[in-house]
Amino acid sequence: MSHLTDQRYPTSAEVVQSARELATHRPDLCHLRQVGMSRGNRPLQLLSVGHDRRAVLIVAGAHANEPTGASTVLHLAERALRDRELRSDRSWHFLLCADPDGAALHRTPAPRTLLDYHRHFFRPAGPEQPEWSPSVLPPDRLPPETRALTGVIDQLRPYLQVSLHGTELGGSWVQLTRDIPGLAEPFAKSAAELHIPVETGASDAAGWPASGRGVHVMPEPDAQAAFPSLPDDARHSTWHHAHRYGGSTAIVEVPMWASDLVDDPAPHPAPERALARLSARLSRDTRLVEDILAESLPRLPDTSGPLLRAARWALSLVPGLADDWVQPPPPDATMAYIGSIDAFARRLPLRAAAMLLRVLEEADDLAAPRLDALVTRWCAVYADRFGARWVPVAHQVEHQARTTIAAVRHAQG
Structure with a gap:
């Protein structure tokens, strides 16, 4: 992966520059375009690879403090360009950063410790997060980043949207708005090969049904929320926007630092x-x-x-x-x-x-x-x-990319 080292995340500017180079190198297959502007007047850029009308949308940078996705979109774009099979019956579309304003405030290109990571930490309030704002704000108050993202979904009508997320410490898990049969096995295999624990009891998916270890499927609308006090509801986020076109969304989480404590399936004694x-x-x-x-x-x-x-x-x-x-x-x-x-x-x-x-x-x-x-x-x-043990950036990216490709291949649409 020429765009990063084993221990470093690229900046937003570096991601856009790498995407621009790909589009310049392969104009027959690649196209980079602006799809919106942030509240701070930063452009939101979409890189497209391939021309098939059957579309996959990959979203990076929805949370400013989760940097792995920036590297993963470039890795996946390069893979799609090299591998004809990956684009044989689909096109790939990469929203390079859903929240460029947030990315400008969270600066951790090469954190050595959790303290390094938190020295320049930023994660916006819920109403300012592009994917979550529809669950806590009325439609006329949605931020421009959210409107840009839903506009891309409306235009592409993807059969699968993959949102690339992460956590500073823990394990890897997947959240699905609809089940993707066959995903659990390659996900678990990838995590094992790269020595990344699978977070089997993720609090983000508490109470959700599991279709495999660490693969959680969003419950039915009438299901009781595990934490009723939380103001947001995943069923009203942009993850569900793809459903109006028959699509679904997979959220792929990877840790920066791993912990085996989140991979213990034994019953808790008390x-x-x-x-x-x-x-x-x-x-x-x-x-x-x-x-x-x-x-x-x-x-x-x-x-x-x-x-x-x-x-x-x-x-x-x-x-x-x-x-x-x-x-x-x-x-x-x-x-x-x-x-x-x-x-x-x-x-x-x-x-x-x-x-x-x-x-x-x-x-x-x-x-x-x-x-x-x-x-x-x-x-x-x-x-x-x-x-806490550091997961090399290359391993974070490889696992997120493998899981994304498995979801793309197994999803129906």
Whole structure:
């Protein structure tokens, strides 16, 4: 993969430049075009490979803090150009970055540790996330990035949309809006070959039926949500927009750092007690961040920026989640499931703290050193608790690409 090294993610500008070079080199098969503009007036670019009307849409960069997809789209585009079979009865279309404004704020080209990753962390508030905004906003308030994405879906009518996601620490899993029979086996095989754990109890897919280890299918509309307090609903996201044309969506998640704790299918001996402990810790950690926010807020020159909006939105989720987790756990709660909730409980206040820290450091606020110490300690404890081990970027990309190609081949449409 000439566009990256084993330990580095390309920047958005490098991704666009590589796509432009592919289009220039193979104008007979490649076309790069602008399909919209972000709120910050950054172009949204679509790279197309092949001419078949039967389309696959690959979306990268829907979450600014999940950088693997940027490399994967280039890897897949090169594969589609080299391999005639991959484009024999389909065309490939790559939205290079669904949120270029977010990508400009989250800067981790070569993180060495979880602390490096969080030093320049950014993940927008839910209403500002391109894929999720339709689940929390009325149609007339959708951001331009969302309208660009749904416009591409309306134009291409893909039989399969694949959204490339990731997590900083954990395992790999797949979420499907409709089942793709035959996907689970190549997904598990790829993860095993690349030494990436399969997250069998992913909190993002809690309560969803599984069609195989780590492959989760979105439940029916009348199903009870596992975490009722969360404001978003995957069934109202852009993932479901492809359904109006008979298509479906696969969400492929890969970790930057792996942990075997999320791949343990053994029943948890005391899930109710564990969840109560995690709920209490989540509330306690969040109060530490909220206290620093309340103290520093009157001193901040600007309280309207995206970092502070995102931090406050993340903190606002905590009371509801803390209540959700003290409800009776699922009867089949596994060690992996509790491990995934444990990671979620650490991730949410840590992300809010990391984004608030960037705001305080920019303002040279006197509370910054205290918050910096908190972020540093939490990152170290997080990595130690989960036995974090780095997954080489090439392995992250290869696994995401293999899973995408398997989904493309097995999906009906």
